[in-house]
Amino acid sequence: MAIRKIVMHPDPILEEQCEPVKVFDKKLTKLLNDMYDTMIEFDGVGLAAPQIGLNIQVAVVDIDDETGTIEMINPVVVETAGEMTDVEGCLSFPGLYGEVSRPETVKIKAQDRTGKFYKLEAEGFLARAILHEIDHLNGILFTSKVSRYIEEHELEGMEEE
Numbered sequence: 001m002a003i004r005k006i007v008m009h010p011d012p013i014l015e016e017q018c019e020p021v022k023v024f025d026k027k028l029t030k031l032l033n034d035m036y037d038t039m040i041e042f043d044g045v046g047l048a049a050p051q052i053g054l055n056i057q058v059a060v061v062d063i064d065d066e067t068g069t070i071e072m073i074n075p076v077v078v079e080t081a082g083e084m085t086d087v088e089g090c091l092s093f094p095g096l097y098g099e100v101s102r103p104e105t106v107k108i109k110a111q112d113r114t115g116k117f118y119k120l121e122a123e124g125f126l127a128r129a130i131l132h133e134i135d136h137l138n139g140i141l142f143t144s145k146v147s148r149y150i151e152e153h154e155l156e157g158m159e160e161e
């Protein structure tokens with residue numbers, strides 16, 4: 001188990017377009033395991049590679065539901081539908097929360113740790129977490145989408161992505 005250091009805003013790596021992963025090796029497996037450990041350590045529901053200083057298209061999501069941990073390598077949004085506004089946070093912006101509108105459902109295509117392609121459909125909070133992480137891989141931060149910032153006292157047990 002290895003906890004990586006989280007890169008905080010305004011580190012420029014957080015706003016870079018990440019490079020696709022081409023090699024699916026032991027190093028990638030170790031990275032994914034470390035990213036999971038780091039996300040859990042900091043009570044996040046998702047973590048993207050640039051948040052630990054790597055500009056590659058790798059992200060993990062786990063909202064603690066029946067889906068379990070989603071590992072996304074080179075993910076692409078295939079389709080979205082609907083719209084939903086909810087509160088978001090981000091491990092790279094400690095203590096900052098804001099309302100963000102995102103699609104209510106999403107279909108993605110990505111690769112797993114072995115390089116195998118898979119498709120996934122998600123809705124609600126899971127769709128939100130997935131889209132937040134995919135945004136990270138494109139250098140897009142949730143703060144660019146916030147319509148209203150939320151004071152900490154308005155929150156009840158919010159989780160960070």
Ligand code: CO
Nearest residue numbers: 090091092161
């Ligand atoms: Co984030």
